[in-house]
Amino acid sequence: MRTLRLALLGCFASIAGPTAWSAAAGAGDDPRSEMAAALAAQADLSPTPIVLPVAAAAPRHAAAASAVKRGTGPRAASDVARTADTAANQVSLHAQAQAASQALAHQAQAAAAAAAGQAQSQAAKDRATHPHR
Amino acid sequence: MSIAVLGVALAAALGVALPPGEVRADDTATARHLLLGVRAFKAERYDEALVELRVVARAPDAPADLAFYLGPTLYKLQRYDEALAVFVASRVPADALTDFYRGQTYYQLRLFRKARAVFAELRARGLGPALHDAAGRYVATVDAAYQAPPAAASIDYYLAAGLERLATDPLVAAEYLDEARQVEALAAQPHRHPEIVAALAAAYNDSGRPQSTIALATAERPAPPPGKTSASPAAPPASPSAPDSELTWQLARARAATGDAAHARPLLDAIIKSRGPHAADATALLAKLAP
Numbered sequence: 324m325r326t327l328r329l330a331l332l333g334c335f336a337s338i339a340g341p342t343a344w345s346a347a348a349g350a351g352d353d354p355r356s357e358m359a360a361a362l363a364a365q366a367d368l369s370p371t372p373i374v375l376p377v378a379a380a381a382p383r384h385a386a387a388a389s390a391v392k393r394g395t396g397p398r399a400a401s402d403v404a405r406t407a408d409t410a411a412n413q414v415s416l417h418a419q420a421q422a423a424s425q426a427l428a429h430q431a432q433a434a435a436a437a438a439a440g441q442a443q444s445q446a447a448k449d450r451a452t453h454p455h456r
Numbered sequence: 457m458s459i460a461v462l463g464v465a466l467a468a469a470l471g472v473a474l475p476p477g478e479v480r481a482d483d484t485a486t487a488r489h490l491l492l493g494v495r496a497f498k499a500e501r502y503d504e505a506l507v508e509l510r511v512v513a514r515a516p517d518a519p520a521d522l523a524f525y526l527g528p529t530l531y532k533l534q535r536y537d538e539a540l541a542v543f544v545a546s547r548v549p550a551d552a553l554t555d556f557y558r559g560q561t562y563y564q565l566r567l568f569r570k571a572r573a574v575f576a577e578l579r580a581r582g583l584g585p586a587l588h589d590a591a592g593r594y595v596a597t598v599d600a601a602y603q604a605p606p607a608a609a610s611i612d613y614y615l616a617a618g619l620e621r622l623a624t625d626p627l628v629a630a631e632y633l634d635e636a637r638q639v640e641a642l643a644a645q646p647h648r649h650p651e652i653v654a655a656l657a658a659a660y661n662d663s664g665r666p667q668s669t670i671a672l673a674t675a676e677r678p679a680p681p682p683g684k685t686s687a688s689p690a691a692p693p694a695s696p697s698a699p700d701s702e703l704t705w706q707l708a709r710a711r712a713a714t715g716d717a718a719h720a721r722p723l724l725d726a727i728i729k730s731r732g733p734h735a736a737d738a739t740a741l742l743a744k745l746a747p
Binding site: 354355357358359360361362363365366367368369370372373374375376377378379 | 487490491493494495497498500521524525528532553556557560563566568584586587589590593594597598601602606607609610612613614615616
């Protein structure tokens with residue numbers, strides 16, 4: 324074990340040269356060397372699987388258009404669209420944390436579509452309830 | 457073998473020896489807080505490390521390489537937006553370890569193209585064996601995600617995230633908008649390209665980087681071929697769309713900010729003549745230009 328340690332340190336020293344070696348030797352004396360050692364030891368060496376994020380752009384336009392048609396402000400509609408975005412990306416983030424499976428990516432898109440559907444459905448209900456608006 | 461021994465050796469291999477003018481653990485209060493912050497980081501007490509490093513950040517003698525300490529601490533606390541702001545605002549050249557944490561921060565913020573670029577560059581630059589392999593894994597994971605062309609909804613996501621941050625934090629907004637630009641370049645079809653470029657140009661200008669705006673606009677509108685004349689190497693189109701007008705305005709701002717009145721003036725004239733949304737701003741800027 325001791326031999327292996329010495330061999331590895333020797334290898335690093337030969338790569339880095341004498342200046343870096345002396346910095347490592349005096350690591351207890353200055354914050355930068357101590358921090359460098361901690362950074363190297365605590366780096367995340369294995370990336371988590373990823374799913375590309377998506378925005379529910381089309382539902383946002385649909386909801387905004389509905390709001391304009393109703394003569395109401397776009398704020399409520401854009402809030403709903405934002406909820407759809409958030410839902411999609413929460414599922415997307417969850418998928419990233421769990422696994423990079425295509426199924427979860429589809430789940431994210433499905434959540435966005437469902438939220439957008441709800442927004443459009445609500446807009447339609449509003450129109451039906453207040454046709455004169 | 458202890459992790460600490462490996463860490464010290466790896467740090468040495470990465471060439472993170474003290475740069476000139478570096479803070480040492482001497483008797484100043486700032487140096488003491490810095491050392492306390494580092495010791496807390498080492499012990500994985502990141503909240504405590506942040507408190508100490510915030511004190512250092514406020515000190516008049518704060519080290520120029522504060523991002524080396526503060527960025528990774530914020531990263532470990534999962535405060536990724538703040539970590540990114542620290543990394544991109546740093547004005548000293550980053551060492552390999554700082555860049556590794558910057559890459560990880562991009563990755564956690566799902567700025568995967570930006571992360572990939574950092575890790576690929578780090579591998580080319582040369583890392584210790586452990587980090588070299590890790591950087592390779594990050595690159596491979598991003599490449600796997602982009603095996604198929606990205607969807608338009610992904611481009612929309614990055615553009616929306618950039619626009620959302622543009623007014624409050626243009627430096628970070630530029631990172632999202634640059635990601636949007638890179639993702640759009642991989643898409644099967646062009647998607648909101650002029651909007652992305654115009655917003656990115658605005659973010660560069662708003663974060664005090666007019667040269668980046670000029671480089672971006674020049675790449676978008678290459679100089680005319682020899683023999684053809686143009687008012688500017690990046691002249692506005694004859695009948696500009698809204699994003700084109702925005703890019704012209706941003707380019708004019710950048711030219712003016714760099715003191716290039718000769719190139720700024722024709723752009724501002726064109727904006728004023730078009731009576732677009734920036735006509736009043738262009739008039740005011742033109743009045744300020746040196747004759």
